[in-house]
Amino acid sequence: xxxxxxxxxxxxxxxxxxxxxxxxxxxxxxxxxxxxxxxxxxxxxxxxxxxxxxxxxxxxxxxxxxxxxxxxxxxxxxxxxxxxxxxxxxxxxxxxxxxxxxxxxxxxxxxxxxxxxxxxxxxxxxxxxxxxxxxxxxxxxxxxxxxxxxxxxxxxxxxxxxxxxxxxxxxxxxxxxxxxxxxxxxxxxxxxxxxxxxxxxxxxxxxxxxxxxxxxxxxxxxxxxxxxxxxxxxxxxxxxxxxxxxxxxxxxxxxxxxxxxxxxxxxxxxxxxxxxxxxxxxxxxxxxxxxxxxxxxxxxxxxxxxxxxxxxxxxxxxxxxxxxxxxxxxxxxxxxxxxxxxxxxxxxxxxxxxxxxxxxxxxxxx
Amino acid sequence: xxxxxxxxxxxxxxxxxxxxxxxxxxxxxxxxxxxxxxxxxxxxxxxxxxxxxxxxxxxxxxxxxxxxxxxxxxxxxxxxxxxxxxxxxxxxxxxxxxxxxxxxxxxxxxxxxxxxxxxxxxxxxxxxxxxxxxxxxxxxxxxxxxxxxxxxxxxxxxxxxxxxxxxxxxxxxxxxxxxxxxxxxxxxxxxxxxxxxxxxxxxxxxxxxxxxxxxxxxxxxxxxxxxxxxxxxxxxxxxxxxxxxxxxxxxxxxxxxxxxxx
Numbered sequence: 001x002x003x004x005x006x007x008x009x010x011x012x013x014x015x016x017x018x019x020x021x022x023x024x025x026x027x028x029x030x031x032x033x034x035x036x037x038x039x040x041x042x043x044x045x046x047x048x049x050x051x052x053x054x055x056x057x058x059x060x061x062x063x064x065x066x067x068x069x070x071x072x073x074x075x076x077x078x079x080x081x082x083x084x085x086x087x088x089x090x091x092x093x094x095x096x097x098x099x100x101x102x103x104x105x106x107x108x109x110x111x112x113x114x115x116x117x118x119x120x121x122x123x124x125x126x127x128x129x130x131x132x133x134x135x136x137x138x139x140x141x142x143x144x145x146x147x148x149x150x151x152x153x154x155x156x157x158x159x160x161x162x163x164x165x166x167x168x169x170x171x172x173x174x175x176x177x178x179x180x181x182x183x184x185x186x187x188x189x190x191x192x193x194x195x196x197x198x199x200x201x202x203x204x205x206x207x208x209x210x211x212x213x214x215x216x217x218x219x220x221x222x223x224x225x226x227x228x229x230x231x232x233x234x235x236x237x238x239x240x241x242x243x244x245x246x247x248x249x250x251x252x253x254x255x256x257x258x259x260x261x262x263x264x265x266x267x268x269x270x271x272x273x274x275x276x277x278x279x280x281x282x283x284x285x286x287x288x289x290x291x292x293x294x295x296x297x298x299x300x301x302x303x304x305x306x307x308x309x310x311x312x313x314x315x316x317x318x319x320x321x322x323x324x325x326x327x328x329x330x331x332x333x334x335x336x337x338x339x340x341x342x343x344x345x346x347x348x349x350x351x352x353x354x355x356x357x358x359x360x361x362x363x364x365x366x
Numbered sequence: 367x368x369x370x371x372x373x374x375x376x377x378x379x380x381x382x383x384x385x386x387x388x389x390x391x392x393x394x395x396x397x398x399x400x401x402x403x404x405x406x407x408x409x410x411x412x413x414x415x416x417x418x419x420x421x422x423x424x425x426x427x428x429x430x431x432x433x434x435x436x437x438x439x440x441x442x443x444x445x446x447x448x449x450x451x452x453x454x455x456x457x458x459x460x461x462x463x464x465x466x467x468x469x470x471x472x473x474x475x476x477x478x479x480x481x482x483x484x485x486x487x488x489x490x491x492x493x494x495x496x497x498x499x500x501x502x503x504x505x506x507x508x509x510x511x512x513x514x515x516x517x518x519x520x521x522x523x524x525x526x527x528x529x530x531x532x533x534x535x536x537x538x539x540x541x542x543x544x545x546x547x548x549x550x551x552x553x554x555x556x557x558x559x560x561x562x563x564x565x566x567x568x569x570x571x572x573x574x575x576x577x578x579x580x581x582x583x584x585x586x587x588x589x590x591x592x593x594x595x596x597x598x599x600x601x602x603x604x605x606x607x608x609x610x611x612x613x614x615x616x617x618x619x620x621x622x623x624x625x626x627x628x
């Protein structure tokens with residue numbers, strides 16, 4: 001059974017988190033993400049969870065990580081400037097392999113920029129924003145339904161890979177209202193428990209260690225310092241650092257095919273739109289308006305780790321067109337994986353590309 | 367009174383300098399924990415970054431060594447998600463009062479049920495002796511080569527003003543009193559803040575005419591005045607001796623607290 005409702009994207013995100021079993025939310029109000037916190041403040045206590053409005057974003061993600069180490073599914077939601085403030089502890093979560101979910105309802109930047117306008121300007125920040133080398137997972141919903149579905153999925157991926165996982169949405173999807181189908185229950189995948197006799201940071205075959213949350217009697221020492229498999233600091237041995245950081249990156253990058261989630265339309269096409277998030281809605285409109293097999297569409301629901309193999313689904317592609325609500329961020333990632341020309345169609349200012357704008361570019365390159 | 371069961375023996379020896387007071391404060395804390403009868407599996411130690419913050423790594427419980435200044439925010443998440451766990455935070459003056467100042471006052475305001483022990487050595491010890499918000503005016507450090515020119519924070523008074531339910535201050539000289547204060551804090555629902563002033567012979571004492579460890583400890587002893595004595599001096603209209611600081615229990619109250627197990 002399920003129920004169908006007409007709701008806002010941010011509300012659907014909160015509903016997805018609740019359905020996934022999120023029981024801790026620490027946050028700080030920021031437009032345009034605030035409705036997620038407001039919904040959680042109303043709903044979490046009744047679901048037996050904890051909502052806490054922290055003093056800032058640094059504290060929000062810190063509290064989320066602390067809660068996650070007790071075994072709770074935990075998340076925070078923010079927008080660009082708050083996301084920047086979280087970066088230090090996002091690196092900590094990556095280093096300590098803490099499963100948690102961070103929702104970024106992107107707005108126009110840099111700085112306080114355009115609080116009530118949409119953008120996709122944090123796509124590289126969510127991959128490279130913290131210091132050092134690491135890898136993360138980022139999902140990009142394009143509808144209110146996907147705000148629900150991908151939030152649930154973000155928790156599963158965070159737990160499975162023990163990594164901070166991002167829902168990289170934006171003001172358009174966060175604030176739009178659409179019909180959503182909400183199942184009565186969703187299946188969830190929790191972290192693999194730490195096996196008896198295993199060390200707390202000893203990875204299994206998939207590169208992911210078992211998880212022993214606080215209070216389970218395993219006396220786990222968690223540190224952001226370079227550490228060995230016992231979790232003990234080992235900060236001056238080049239090999240220890242190399243081994244740890246390579247594993248943290250490899251556990252995500254080697255699972256790219258597993259994590260990938262994308263949609264393909266017209267794989268035989270010669271001109272292919274590559275999108276993520278709401279620009280895909282404009283491309284869908286263009287393709288509805290002009291049924292034409294020579295136009296293809298690759299829509300990414302997971303952008304990090306980047307699924308470069310998805311580009312090979314279009315063997316006849318002569319040109320890739322990439323509309324983004326930034327000055328060209330993910331287009332760089334596409335360019336480095338294909339030989340064909342990749343045309344960036346950037347748009348900033350807070351509004352979606354119109355179908356006519358995309359058609360004009362299409363006319364030039366097909 | 368040392369609690370050997372609580373030490374991660376495979377992590378010893380520790381990294382603290384000879385003569386450092388942090389070991390004393392860890393011992394006092396573990397003695398208080400034993401007095402409380404807490405179980406290792408139900409106790410979590412949390413810290414930020416700095417000399418003091420390495421302490422949880424030597425204790426055989428679940429422990430979270432976090433980012434600089436953020437320990438109280440992490441600890442809030444732990445305690446709010448699992449109120450049945452006992453949460454103890456070790457922090458230092460730089461960690462707590464400078465980068466962590468905002469988290470400090472808000473944790474006190476929320477009165478989250480945990481015990482916070484600040485090893486205040488008046489200096490950034492781990493990075494090599496730079497001036498901190500508690501470096502006394504006039505003191506020499508690597509970033510105050512002409513003497514610290516800023517007023518120092520009184521961390522205990524700050525915790526009282528911000529709303530913590532239990533606040534006390536002692537020093538590494540007062541081991542019995544400190545142990546009792548930590549235990550009293552652990553018994554008090556809400557946030558307990560215990561400031562433990564301690565010696566840093568390596569990076570503070572040798573630049574400030576306190577070259578030996580005994581000299582530093584004697585300085586702590588001789589400059590500490592009991593709260594009761596201070597109050598008497600104030601009542602009598604007499605001046606409080608310059609350079610002294612109060613020790614003792616500054617507040618024990620029962621304001622509404624968060625994360626208290628029901």
